Amino acid sequence: MEAVVSNGWALKYVGKELQADIGIVIAAVQSNGYALQFAAEELRADRQMVLQATQTSGGAWIYAAEDLRLDREFVLEVVKQHSKALKYVSNELADDREIVAEAVKSNGGALKYASHYLRTDHELVMEVLLQKLTAFEFSNILEDDVRADCLRARAKVNRVVKSPKSCGSRPPPGRPPKHPG
Incomplete structure (x- = not known):
């Protein structure tokens, strides 16, 4: 968790279970919005998660689920x-x-x-x-x-x-x- 909080990009290297953990993913996208690309699909479809990611990094929008886009x-x-x-x-x-x-x-x-x-x-x-x-x-x-x-x-x-x-x-x-x- 500490690695993800200090560097959201670390979400890339954690297991699928942690990539689906809302607390971990929120910490990751608050650190680096582009970490959204490594989140589980259901979290990339979550409005609040995507808003948080784009607030941190506007270009993270490209990793939002297609339905949201x-x-x-x-x-x-x-x-x-x-x-x-x-x-x-x-x-x-x-x-x-x-x-x-x-x-x-x-x-x-x-x-x-x-x-x-x-x-x-x-x-x-x-x-x-x-x-x-x-x-x-x-x-x-x-x-x-x-x-x-x-x-x-x-x-x-x-x-x-x-x-x-x-x-x-x-x-x-x-x-x-x-x-x-």
């Missing part, structure tokens, strides 16, 4: 906790606007794991850009040249956003164009 409400809960878990969700859930919006709320970079369609969603992309620009604008490290770079970047973003070619005027592959009713 396909559960929309659970995925929403996980990305609220760790936005980069979006990288490991199904294609269908990466195309779910609410899930993606929740992920980018805390980390705009999570947008790269969204579906192509949502990466062209004007409103969602603007939320991410404004979040980043606002955070940078209020930074205490802005010197005049950095501030000027920021303003140039903002102007460039504004030009790109106003250009119909850059804002998803064409539907992404596999999506039919929207025709006005």
